[in-house]
Amino acid sequence: MNKQTLISGMQQASTSVGTLAGYMPGFGNDFETEALPDALPQGMNSPQKANYGLYGEQLSGTAFTAPSHQNERTWCYRIRPSVKHTHRFERIDLPYWKTAPHVQNDVTSLGQYRWDPVPHSDQDLTWLTGMRTMTTAGDVNTQVGMASHIYLVTKSMEDAYFYSADSELLVVPQEGRLRFCTELGIIDLEPKEIAILPRGLVYRVEVLEGPARGFVCENYGQKFELPGRGPIGANCMANPRDFKTPVAAYEDRDAPSTVTVKWCGQFHETKIGHSPLDVVAWHGNYAPCKYDLRTYCPVGAILFDHPDPSIFTVLTAPSGQEGTANIDFVLFRERWMVAEDTFRPPWYHKNVMSELMGNIYGQYDAKPKGFIPGGMSLHNMMLPHGPDRNAFEGASNADLKAEKLDNTMSFMFETRFPQHLTQFAAGEAPLQDDYIDCWADIEKKFDGTPGKK
Numbered sequence: 001m002n003k004q005t006l007i008s009g010m011q012q013a014s015t016s017v018g019t020l021a022g023y024m025p026g027f028g029n030d031f032e033t034e035a036l037p038d039a040l041p042q043g044m045n046s047p048q049k050a051n052y053g054l055y056g057e058q059l060s061g062t063a064f065t066a067p068s069h070q071n072e073r074t075w076c077y078r079i080r081p082s083v084k085h086t087h088r089f090e091r092i093d094l095p096y097w098k099t100a101p102h103v104q105n106d107v108t109s110l111g112q113y114r115w116d117p118v119p120h121s122d123q124d125l126t127w128l129t130g131m132r133t134m135t136t137a138g139d140v141n142t143q144v145g146m147a148s149h150i151y152l153v154t155k156s157m158e159d160a161y162f163y164s165a166d167s168e169l170l171v172v173p174q175e176g177r178l179r180f181c182t183e184l185g186i187i188d189l190e191p192k193e194i195a196i197l198p199r200g201l202v203y204r205v206e207v208l209e210g211p212a213r214g215f216v217c218e219n220y221g222q223k224f225e226l227p228g229r230g231p232i233g234a235n236c237m238a239n240p241r242d243f244k245t246p247v248a249a250y251e252d253r254d255a256p257s258t259v260t261v262k263w264c265g266q267f268h269e270t271k272i273g274h275s276p277l278d279v280v281a282w283h284g285n286y287a288p289c290k291y292d293l294r295t296y297c298p299v300g301a302i303l304f305d306h307p308d309p310s311i312f313t314v315l316t317a318p319s320g321q322e323g324t325a326n327i328d329f330v331l332f333r334e335r336w337m338v339a340e341d342t343f344r345p346p347w348y349h350k351n352v353m354s355e356l357m358g359n360i361y362g363q364y365d366a367k368p369k370g371f372i373p374g375g376m377s378l379h380n381m382m383l384p385h386g387p388d389r390n391a392f393e394g395a396s397n398a399d400l401k402a403e404k405l406d407n408t409m410s411f412m413f414e415t416r417f418p419q420h421l422t423q424f425a426a427g428e429a430p431l432q433d434d435y436i437d438c439w440a441d442i443e444k445k446f447d448g449t450p451g452k453k
Helices: 003-009 389-396 423-428 435-438
Strands: 009-010 023-025 030-036 053-060 073-078 090-092 110-113 131-139 144-155 160-164 166-181 185-189 192-195 203-219 245-246 249-250 255-262 266-273 281-282 289-292 313-318 325-337 354-362 376-379 404-414
Touching: 003 376, 009 325, 053 249, 131 376, 131 423, 144 166, 144 404, 166 354, 185 192, 185 289, 203 325, 281 289, 289 423
Parallel strands: 160 255
Antiparallel strands: 009 249, 023 245, 030 281, 053 073, 073 281, 090 266, 110 376, 131 144, 144 203, 160 203, 166 185, 166 192, 166 203, 192 289, 245 289, 255 266, 313 325, 325 404, 354 376, 354 404
């Protein structure tokens, strides 16, 4: 769909006249927005007759009886109720998109792994056909765990739409620009930003600048939320005002269309005669959003020692166990290093959590070679990892003056579950077979002489 068609087809809210995307600030706010005046009922949710002949419909992201601070729902006022947006389903196969539990008996997930960027293809790949699952964890049927994916997108979805009944998606672009035309508004997304697409939200993905490549964390469990700051207090890390939720926009277009639904790891397709993106007005707190990672304000040690990487948490998806996340999304971006008499890079470590990392741009301080933009690494639960020899020697002998760690942005999808490699990750993705050897030349330095360092 070209730009002019989108302008004529998507009617924008008055707050964003002349633009293709407008946003409201805040994380988890109770928003209200309308693309036509007086389309949004006031003082009630379900009037006997809504203005403009619209249908009122609620989209619930949590159980009705969830605690009030967790309860999420949005009231939509739409041209057709969503029962008109599906018909008879036909099972389809998207062979590269896998869902937990997915354990390959002939694939060994125990190990430390690293991949070069998955290369682009000459094929036309949409958001659905270009998704490549790297790892899965947990069980979608019990709504715990996650999957990590690489997306390769070269082609816009044309009169084709998608929603996941399984999960919310955290999208981390690395290359190219995408537009997410959703039921609740439009999100334009580029590298150094992220987007959250809630479970059950219908959308279409278009390529603004391609080819596009990036990372996706598919969250089967409780929704992502901002982490508790504890003694850090009210400021720094990710601030709520920097999250942006789109204003209402809608399509009133009759055209043969396809809606694909992901449900319990299976993909089903249904044919309809119109666009399902027909929400003219909405209010509530269950909505997509985007966030600019450049607004993340890191905190750290200002005297000595290297704090736990949890201080770099942008978003967390809680589990039933307090303090142990289903998923943490952690960001390692530019920052000042000032700690005295301290080994400044991440230390050697063995952890109950499984850590999948991706490089958005630049160089990661603990692995200055081999971990390149677009690449990924996996350190599964209770497997040791840490700096390679060059990083260790450099940090151990550095002149510890204040130093700006610049031109770097990497992230981590961390989960309490073991992450299982897919056949694609083990066989087709560009696995660095020699990654495990990056620690081979670490030397024994032990000297029993008293006082010797």
